[in-house]
Amino acid sequence: MLELFSTVYEVFMRTYPGFLRATVVTLQLTAIGVVLGTVIGLVFALMKISGSKILQGIANIYITVIRGTPLIVQIMFLYFGIVEIYTMDNFWAGAIALGVHNGAYIAEIFRGAIQGVDPGQREASMSLGMNRKQTMQRIVFPQALRRSIPPLGNQFIITLKDSSLVYIIGVGEIFSLANREAAQSFQPFESFLVVALYYLVLVMIFTYLLRWYENKLDVDKA
Amino acid sequence: MIIGENIHKSFGDLEVLKGVDLHVKPQEVVVLVGVSGSGKSTLLRCFNFLEMINSGKITIDGHTIDPKKENLSKIRAEVGMVFQHFNLFPHKTVLENVIEAPITVKKMKKEEAKKLGMNLLRKVGLEDKADVYPSKLSGGQKQRVAIARSLAMEPKVMLFDEPTSALDPELVGEVLQVMKQLAEEGMTMVVVTHEMKFAKEVADRVIMIDQGTIIESADPKTFFENPQSERTKQFIQLVE
Ligand SMILES: Nc1ncnc2c1ncn2[C@@H]1O[C@H](COP(=O)(O)OP(=O)(O)O)[C@@H](O)[C@H]1O
Numbered sequence: 001m002l003e004l005f006s007t008v009y010e011v012f013m014r015t016y017p018g019f020l021r022a023t024v025v026t027l028q029l030t031a032i033g034v035v036l037g038t039v040i041g042l043v044f045a046l047m048k049i050s051g052s053k054i055l056q057g058i059a060n061i062y063i064t065v066i067r068g069t070p071l072i073v074q075i076m077f078l079y080f081g082i083v084e085i086y087t088m089d090n091f092w093a094g095a096i097a098l099g100v101h102n103g104a105y106i107a108e109i110f111r112g113a114i115q116g117v118d119p120g121q122r123e124a125s126m127s128l129g130m131n132r133k134q135t136m137q138r139i140v141f142p143q144a145l146r147r148s149i150p151p152l153g154n155q156f157i158i159t160l161k162d163s164s165l166v167y168i169i170g171v172g173e174i175f176s177l178a179n180r181e182a183a184q185s186f187q188p189f190e191s192f193l194v195v196a197l198y199y200l201v202l203v204m205i206f207t208y209l210l211r212w213y214e215n216k217l218d219v220d221k222a
Numbered sequence: 223m224i225i226g227e228n229i230h231k232s233f234g235d236l237e238v239l240k241g242v243d244l245h246v247k248p249q250e251v252v253v254l255v256g257v258s259g260s261g262k263s264t265l266l267r268c269f270n271f272l273e274m275i276n277s278g279k280i281t282i283d284g285h286t287i288d289p290k291k292e293n294l295s296k297i298r299a300e301v302g303m304v305f306q307h308f309n310l311f312p313h314k315t316v317l318e319n320v321i322e323a324p325i326t327v328k329k330m331k332k333e334e335a336k337k338l339g340m341n342l343l344r345k346v347g348l349e350d351k352a353d354v355y356p357s358k359l360s361g362g363q364k365q366r367v368a369i370a371r372s373l374a375m376e377p378k379v380m381l382f383d384e385p386t387s388a389l390d391p392e393l394v395g396e397v398l399q400v401m402k403q404l405a406e407e408g409m410t411m412v413v414v415t416h417e418m419k420f421a422k423e424v425a426d427r428v429i430m431i432d433q434g435t436i437i438e439s440a441d442p443k444t445f446f447e448n449p450q451s452e453r454t455k456q457f458i459q460l461v462e
């Protein structure tokens with residue numbers, strides 16, 4: 001037991017400069033994946049509630065395909081499909097894949113949040129003479145946005161962990177570093193234990209920040 | 223002020239309004255009663271075009287409305303509506319709730335709207351709550367804010383759909399008081415309520431709606447003391 005602890009400690013001390021750099025890459029991938037996913041998600045959520053059959057159909061196909069296939073397949077598909085046509089570095093290929101993937105999930109988060117706003121809100125707004133657009137912009141969306149913050153935070157944490165899969169196209173985030181370390185040092189167990197700790201600490205930090213932010217929102221409005 | 227002629231409204235196969243005629247004169251207060259499911263809310267919602275009638279005619283202030291041609295938002299702004307569950311905007315303060323529509327719809331200047339909003343809040347006795355969020359208010363206070371919010375658009379007629387039904391008994395009075403004051407100021411009102419005391423004291427006319435048709439319409443004294451239809455008699459016994 002003590003021996004395991006000391007070898008893990010040894011691996012940790014030897015690798016942390018590299019891991020800290022790789023952590024930055026992981027966070028960048030996550031941030032881009034979530035921001036891009038939010039933009040894509042918003043567009044598709046609006047398409048889904050647009051009332052236009054064509055737009056709804058397009059959004060449904062996108063969401064069904066993305067949610068029905070593994071992320072790793074999407075990463076490979078995007079990498080080989082796009083990098084062939086348009087040269088792009090691996091980091092961006094990975095980040096865009098994460099964004100496209102997240103877009104489908106975030107679209108559903110937004111759609112659920114918009115439809116979850118009490119219909120009475122829409123009615124009250126309309127009864128005051130506000131038109132559909134004003135009602136959406138001023139009454140429904142602000143409430144939907146607040147409702148979507150907890151699930152978006154959740155999606156952020158999922159993305160943080162999912163970003164490990166872009167190691168497959170050779171982006172230097174923390175999992176690929178652990179993978180390389182495991183092979184080179186012949187200490188796979190210790191290496192993966194260390195990377196698990198990195199993820200765990202990152203997730204705990206962000207979970208804490210999100211909870212703090214949600215509480216702050218509640219306190220402000222309650 | 224607001225006239226409904228031969229209004230029919232169905233939801234799928236369910237015919238909810240079966241040819242309703244209702245003529246509300248300027249400054250008149252009409253109380254609408256009837257058992258649950260008789261179509262009272264639907265009638266109010268048709269008057270505000272939250273529901274579209276299947277056939278019939280609605281005239282507001284001498285102007286017959288063709289829902290296909292008209293800007294319905296503009297018409298809704300002239301018809302205030304107060305809901306059973308208040309439907310205040312939870313992400314806005316009390317004052318912001320009141321001034322939202324004047325600013326967004328009427329493009330009123332913010333300063334002017336605030337002045338109007340504060341006046342209305344004073345009228346309903348809640349000027350000290352201007353800057354709090356609705357979640358901090360009691361049900362009675364919420365409903366008074368909702369009334370002020372409706373009044374901010376200076377509607378020609380106010381519709382109330384069971385405005386006190388969701389309130390604790392001790393909070394009913396303060397809302398009815400505000401409504402009574404409105405009636406005294408000459409507001410044209412259509413009120414769905416189970417508060418028979420309000421009907422007796424404030425209404426010019428009480429109307430009983432049953433299974434989608436009006437079966438009784440009379441001044442409160444006649445309505446309660448000498449009702450014509452059996453259903454109305456039963457109903458009065460039930461609620462008193
Ligand atoms: N949007 C709707 N879709 C289907 N049925 C409805 C809808 N709104 C009301 N109804 C039905 O119409 C009938 C009358 O409802 P309502 O006008 O709310 O009655 P009241 O307000 O007198 O209790 C009820 O049977 C109700 O279930």
Ligand SMILES: [Mg+2]
Pocket residue numbers: 262263264383384
């Ligand atoms: Mg009702």
